Amino acid sequence: MLAVIGAGLLWGTGGLCGALIIDRTGLAPLGVAAYRLAIGGGLVVGWLLLTGRLHRLRLHGRGARRLVALGLLAAMYQSCYFAAVSLTSVSLATLITLGSSPVLVVAAEGLLGRQRPDARTGVAVTTAVAGLALLVGTPAAGDPAAVLAGTACALGSAAGFATITMLGARPVDDLGPLPTAGLSFCVGGLVLLPLAAVTGGVAVDLEPSTLGLLVFLGLAPTALAYGLFFTGLRSVATGSAALIALLEPLTAAVLGVVVLDERLGAGGLAGAVLIGVAVLLTSLRRSRPTTTADDGVSPLGRPGRGTRPGPHPTSARRRRP
Template structure:
């Protein structure tokens, strides 16, 4: 049976910090993925598949070591929801990377992360039959403007590729929005981290054959590569989504989707520190706007 949580100021604050922490951890995934690709020559779909499989496998190993895996007696409905979450994660990852390959990182990031909170708020409004909160609408507009400045203006290219890439990015945004809406409902008494881990095992298994057909999945496991794979699977995947699903118990889904914009903010900061990338005036202005949108959301209504 599905359980409910007693809402207290402390639990609401903790869940808010959980969602924000997920956004920060997601921001470390891009740099880790780039380092892994540079080190191994793996394709982006292979990295996405390994990310889900390693993250899910680590959680499954933890469940096995603690004896919780043996005690799991999930009904068919819950198993279907886990598979659906995994399929959505695979869709989100593969569509995003397809958009990157067809167009550019800037366009894929702008459309995916810009459209996600809009889609979530629209879904909230339709399902809840209520008008969106004005503060959230202002925060979304501020965040999209900041995101556009942060990632830069997408370069012009082949119109067909741009159109196809934009469609893939919108598909990625739909996948993330659906994960957000579905993740707000607990899977029986499974808990947030097991939900993330087991669903990602399913998503990784779904994505692996596609990755194998698109460019191969063989990789040499030296210490450096293994460390990158473990970090990618643990921090910005299993732990980040575990925190995200935890926070969704009390944080409104529209607000949670906005907090995901901490991902490009963190990635930009890491790029400046680790890769010596410079944001420039427009990038800094975009970072400030995204920070303002996050602060505006955090100070607003929490559902």
């Protein structure tokens, strides 16, 4: 649970950092997303090489396919997200992306598990959506066409993040969270860099401030945040993890007010409180999905991980003296 909370807080710095990079360098959103994945993945792979953990990895066909899938999803998610940032604002793009993701994840869990989420999850999702609506509100300024396009990009980003969350909860080939994040992001960076070079260019001035922003973007909200997130997904239900990730829009909104002089207003503050309540409701639930004595199904529709069904009542009676 703490790992997912830490990931949400670190993610909240990504939108602001990306916006500052775009403002300083003139990079297109696709270029920022490409640098984010390439630098973040490269830092993780470098760390794995230094510690001797990379050569001990044993990848088979399924594990390699999972890394490629995660890398392609990350490329789509990041490029759509930064496109939404450039078309709207840091707060709006982040809030739509992360606000839609829990709804998509919980809906997918319900469909795959063929069981409705429990009452606490339903209340948390409803509260989060209501808070999101208040926090976003109606854009006070901006081209309506740009706002509509940015919203579409943010929803595409939400779909990519929701799929990453679902896949990250089902590790293969005993890949650790950090190798999974690093290797998949290298794949995503290699996919995006040529596209960014063709569409908008990737050249930047090698100034210390610019390099510092790029390294921070690759390290804190990318390598560290996703390493923590994949770690948390090993024990936290995916619907709960997606809800706790709403700490990202809260952090982004606060940073937008403090650094970019964006205004929330009374409705935005009320929305922030509601999102905080939704995150609190989710955090108070048990880390692992609990099972019932009757059917062994978790509240989010998945078998509880790390649990074994008890003995059948009939067999238990036969063992009694």
